[in-house]
Amino acid sequence: MSTNVLRTADGWWVVRDTRAVRIHTEAVTTAGLLADRAAVGEAAVSGGTGTPVADLVALSPVTTPCRVVAQMVNYRSHARDSGFTGDIPPAFFRKASGSVSGPHDDIVRPSHVRFLDYEIELGLVLGAPLPVGTVVGEGDLPAYVAGLVITNDVSARDVQLTKTQFYESKSYPTFTPAGPYLSLLEPEDFAHLLDLRLKLSVNGEPRQDRTLADMIVRPAQALTLLARFQALEPGDLLLTGTPGGTALKAPPKAVEKIGALLPPTVKWKAFFRSQARNPRYLGRGDLITATIATPDGRIDLGEQRTAVTDAK
DSSP, X not given: OOEEEEEETTEEEEEETTEEEEOOOOOOSHHHHHTTHHHHHHHHTOOOOOEEGGGSOOBOSSOSSOOEEEESSOBHHHHHHTTOOSOOOOOEEEXXXXXXXXXXXXXXXXXXXXXXXXXXXXXXXXXXXXXXXXXXXXXXXXXXEEEEEEEEOOEEHHHHHHHTOHHHHTOSTTSEEBOSOEEEOOGXXXXXXXXXXXXXXXXXXXXXXXXXXXXXXXXXXHHHHHTTTOOBXXXXXXXXXXXXXXXXXXXXXXHHHHHHTSOHHHHHHHHHHHXXXXXXXXXXXXXXEEEEEOTTSSSEEEEEEEEEEEOO
């Protein structure tokens, strides 16, 4: 069974139901904690009563600086929403690790961003070095992936689309909420990854709901493709794509063909005028709730709750 770890300002904790037991470790980084799995194990079997989880303020269990890499269009449902047909070539992009924030921190919308979107994603946390050229088979995942986290790949769509700029549009501070838990997996847990269900709602309205079975490029293949050019280290984070249901969707084909004939400035002005009528984009005061778990609770990454606020 997986072990859920929570991080606070004064240390690390193993979560057992509604209580948390302190991990006696000198580790201050995620990589350091992963190197001290013995301390995690001792806390997991400790007989102490612990502290109520509700009394703890959770920080991101992924400490920074670290590498944050993300997969683009990696669920069939998201590919349909985005207007893709046929084979989708695997693609990756980087996010600034300064975008990582806690699981209950506000998401701060910059003043120049009008179209703020959500993308629930399963985050893989590396537990061992992944050198360039590594080939990862399904059976090799436990050797490289230590655990899982809920992440939200928050996106400024007006920046992303007009500038074709993923790095900026997804890297503003607070644009990668992570946690609450780092779920450390046992080798036998990896056989249950495809049962994980990603669910996201906004103000209680369900927006995204899919299992990993909807993935196009699954974790072992993704790490192999990424390792063709990018080395990773313990504590680094790979976001594995989002299901369908985001606010942004491709326009109908006829509209897209007409738009292609227009000058770029005219095309984008018309597109965003239509997007302004879309109520699904995030605004000040919206509350995003995200969960990732298997139906039997064998792996349960907890609940992430983040509110949207505007930059001052």
